[in-house]
Amino acid sequence: QQQVKQSPQSLIVQKGGISIINCAYENTAFDYFPWYQQFPGKGPALLIAIRPDVSEKKEGRFTISFNKSAKQFSLHIMDSQPGDSATYFCAASIGSGNTGKLIFGQGTTLQVKP
């Protein structure tokens, strides 16, 4: 019940295309859903996050779509660029204040071809 399932494991997209990564969860108590981007040998960097009272959130080329009834959320990267090539992790959190721990998905390795 604490798992977050992420797919696909890897993704290859042409430059300018749309990259879509999906995540699903079981625990309806999760109330915070961030996406992180990680380059090899580096720590994850927060991209964008959403709470379940919102169905969509957009920041630049990155959009989170959230479907509360289906317990699914996805990351869309518009106009994908070679510099977006990285590993992306979705996560879910439950808890009060800033003590909520993150449960991470398995990760998606994105390769954007020039």
Added chain:
Amino acid sequence: GAVVSQHPSRVICKSGTSVKIECRSLDFQATTMFWYRQFPKKSLMLMATSNEGSKATYEQGVEKDKFLINHASLTLSTLTVTSAHPEDSSFYICSASPRRGGRTQYFGPGTRLLVL
């Protein structure tokens, strides 16, 4: 803003020795810091949650006596890997939540530990 640093970035040690990794929030106060472990091409596994001034809360399966965590101040947490063995070799990453930042976690750059 919201920068988290880790030191050292890489460390090689002999089996049986102890290694200390520092995690600092540089421009904010962090009531809560988290320690993760990541194996190659794998996801992040939470090891423990530490709150300033109190004992860390360890995840199931993580040895408290092996991985000592100290959260000495609102900007510093340390992870000490005691009596390290080759199977402890991994990428260790910390994160910190700003005092008034809600659920946001900012991650450090990670520390690569190799135990020979």
